[in-house]
Every structure is written in C-alpha cells, then in structure tokens.
Amino acid sequence: MQARKRWPLPAEAEVHISAELNRGGHNWVDSGKKNFKINCPFFHVNKPDSGHNLEITKDGRMAHCWVCDWSGSWNKLAKEVGLSPFGSSESTTDTYTAAIADTDVFGRMLDDLDSSADDDLEHTLPEDEITPWSTKKWRGLRRSFLKDIPAYSWKQKIVVNDKDSKSYGKVFYVDRILWPYHQQGRLVGYVGRRLDTGDTMKYYRAAWCKAKEALFPYDFVKNNYPKCTTVVLVEGEVDALNLLQAGIPALSILGSNNWSSRKVDLLLSLGVTKVFLLMDGDFAGRKAAKAIKKSARDYFDVVVLKLDDGDDPGEMNKDQLAWLTDRIDR
Ligand SMILES: [Zn+2]
Structure with a gap:
C-alpha cells in the first residue's frame, strides 16, 4: 500500500x-x-x-x-x-x-x-545538449577526476513556454557542468551547476529525479571504495566531490531536506557500518544532522561533525581533512 x-x-x-x-x-x-x-x-x-x-x-x-x-x-x-x-x-x-x-x-x-x-520509464540525460567534460579543471576539481565521475559540459536549452509572455517561444541557453546520478547501474537523475557567476537557478536537478531516493555519486563510491565501511555524508554534490578527490569516501544526500529511510538501505548495500555526518553549518544542516542520526543510528555507528556557523564542507582546512582521513577504515 x-x-x-x-x-x-x-x-x-x-x-x-x-x-x-x-x-x-x-x-x-x-x-x-x-x-x-x-x-x-x-x-x-x-x-x-x-x-x-x-x-x-x-x-x-x-x-x-x-x-x-x-x-x-x-x-x-x-x-x-x-x-x-x-x-x-x-x-x-x-x-x-x-x-x-x-x-x-x-x-x-x-x-x-x-x-x-511513469515510474518504469527509462529516463535519459539531455544527450543533444551535453559533451563529456574534457577541457579544464573546475573550482579545484581536477580534469582527470571529473572525467572519472563522470562530468559533462551542458548547454541547457530553455524555451519560454508561457503562452502569455511576449517572449513565448524564445530560446536561450545556460552553460552548466552536469553530473549524472548513476545508482546500481541505473540513471536515477542528474544535476547541472551554472558555470557563470549567476545565482538564479544555480543548481538544476532533473524534474523526474526522486531526490529522496538517491545518493551521489553512488556507483563511483561503490566501484572505487569496494571494501570501505565508513562514509562521510554531506549535503551537496560538490561537497562530496571535494572530499572524494581528497581520497575520502563521501556521498551527497542531495540537500538537507532529502533524507529518507531508502538511503539507509542504499548505505547498507554498500557494506557501510560507520557514518560521519558533515552537514552545513546552518540551521537546516543542524536540523538535518539530528534527523538523520535518529533514523540511521540503529543501523550504523553515527558521528555528527559540527562545522562553524556559515561554513560548508568546502571550507574545511588541511588539518580537518587529515583528521577525517585518519578516521576512515579502508
Ligand atoms: Zn517573472
């Protein structure tokens, strides 16, 4: 039911x-x-x-x-x-x-x-608008690492579809870096982040993606850390990528409000026994950490890591990263 x-x-x-x-x-x-x-x-x-x-x-x-x-x-x-x-x-x-x-x-x-x-529909990437990410590093993420994730360049085509608008039918483009969510061999979503400095629609996630049922980048972690029993959970996709590039197994929960019991099952399938929660240092992040701990502590050893007000995992210094690295069982 x-x-x-x-x-x-x-x-x-x-x-x-x-x-x-x-x-x-x-x-x-x-x-x-x-x-x-x-x-x-x-x-x-x-x-x-x-x-x-x-x-x-x-x-x-x-x-x-x-x-x-x-x-x-x-x-x-x-x-x-x-x-x-x-x-x-x-x-x-x-x-x-x-x-x-x-x-x-x-x-x-x-x-x-x-x-x-439409649950059984096979969804796809916007194939006509993407090419494999190949040219450069992006905000500290190396080109070779981005290729492994993988990442794509996305020229997102937006058509004004409001019939009452004077610009109805007009086309414009937004350049993004796109990451597919590959999970257990299936494409379960994707997200694109703007490449320019514009703040509006900075992250665009596929409308069909069930964000409460996905962790990113799930298959990458599964394939690259097959024996690892500890993961760090973070809010954002880029937070996870920063930690992974530093050699720390990490997964994004796709936003502070997208935790669900389905994610417990996904972690259990990876063989995870210990979870570090590294949410953003703000109200939503602390609230999320509390809720996740409550729903996950029967299954894993859960450790909540607290960041300073306003900080996110991208701002961790070398000492903090080294501290975390020491505590990951490989
Ligand atoms: Zn408007």
Whole structure:
C-alpha cells in the first residue's frame, strides 16, 4: 500500500522551501510574515529580475511573479527550476511524510506527486545538449577526476513556454557542468551547476529525479571504495566531490531536506557500518544532522561533525581533512 502524500505542515513547508532556495542559490528575503520573495528565475523581456518580484507563500501553496505573471504552487515552481518538490519519497516508513500524514488537517494530495505511472520509464540525460567534460579543471576539481565521475559540459536549452509572455517561444541557453546520478547501474537523475557567476537557478536537478531516493555519486563510491565501511555524508554534490578527490569516501544526500529511510538501505548495500555526518553549518544542516542520526543510528555507528556557523564542507582546512582521513577504515 502506498501512503497518501499530503501537503506538509506550514513549519515543515517553510524549512523545506528555504533550504531548497539556498541550495539552488536563490537569494531570498522575507516579504511580510507569510511570504518569501526571490528574483524571478523565469525569462523577463527587458532584463533578468533583480527586484525579488516572485513571491512564494511560506506554506508553499502559491507562488507568483508580479512582472511575468508566472503562477503556481511550490511543487510546480520547484520542478521548473530544478529544485525538490515536497516529499518525493515513496517510502511509507519515511518519518517526514508519515508525520505529515498523521497531522495534516487539509488532507490535500500533493500536486503531481502520485504520478507513479511513469515510474518504469527509462529516463535519459539531455544527450543533444551535453559533451563529456574534457577541457579544464573546475573550482579545484581536477580534469582527470571529473572525467572519472563522470562530468559533462551542458548547454541547457530553455524555451519560454508561457503562452502569455511576449517572449513565448524564445530560446536561450545556460552553460552548466552536469553530473549524472548513476545508482546500481541505473540513471536515477542528474544535476547541472551554472558555470557563470549567476545565482538564479544555480543548481538544476532533473524534474523526474526522486531526490529522496538517491545518493551521489553512488556507483563511483561503490566501484572505487569496494571494501570501505565508513562514509562521510554531506549535503551537496560538490561537497562530496571535494572530499572524494581528497581520497575520502563521501556521498551527497542531495540537500538537507532529502533524507529518507531508502538511503539507509542504499548505505547498507554498500557494506557501510560507520557514518560521519558533515552537514552545513546552518540551521537546516543542524536540523538535518539530528534527523538523520535518529533514523540511521540503529543501523550504523553515527558521528555528527559540527562545522562553524556559515561554513560548508568546502571550507574545511588541511588539518580537518587529515583528521577525517585518519578516521576512515579502508
Ligand atoms: Zn517573472
């Protein structure tokens, strides 16, 4: 039996939305007590939005841009800009969705999330728009390492599909570095990070990816650390890559709000017995570490590592990396 998925409680929705906006690099500010506002990620005729014109209610039920008139729920917005919609896990033992199902008074089904009909579809990479990453290093990640992961150059084609927009049908491109999520021999998703300094839609994740059911880069860790019983769990894909390049087995949980019991099973399949939790040094990261520890401690030896306020694993110094390296059983 599948659990009915319901709209999250307002407090859960607010934490989820703010964490996802942070992950995607969307600079958000409060707009009154009930709304967030961000620079609209959709195409604006004159220039990209810099006036925080897209408002999102903190309960996620409504989002609207006052310039281009884009409207929809958080789930619709998230899918269009490559962020995670609410609770995209099928697992009935997932504490997050279970808690919501017990207490939600609205009893409203999550938009579009019960489309399990397309579960068996084989998804692919945007083949026409990618080429293997071959030319250069990227932010400290070596070319040869990126090739092994693997990584791709992605010229993401975006077509304005809002029929009411004056730019309807117009095409523009965003350059990204793309990493596929290969898991147990299957492609279960991908993410692309912008190569320029633009902050809007910094990370774009495939809309069909079930982020609650994937760890990155799972098959790389499985193949390169076959005997390793310890892994470091981090929030972001780039955090995991930085540690892996330093020789530390690490996996991204795909964002602070995407933990689920399915990930316990994935770690057990790797033969993991000990987990270091290295979440970002912010509210969402600490909250995630607490929740993950609670759901994983029956299966693994779990050690929570605390970073300073505002730090992420990318800012670890040599001593911290050496300390961690010493504690990995190979
Ligand atoms: Zn707009």
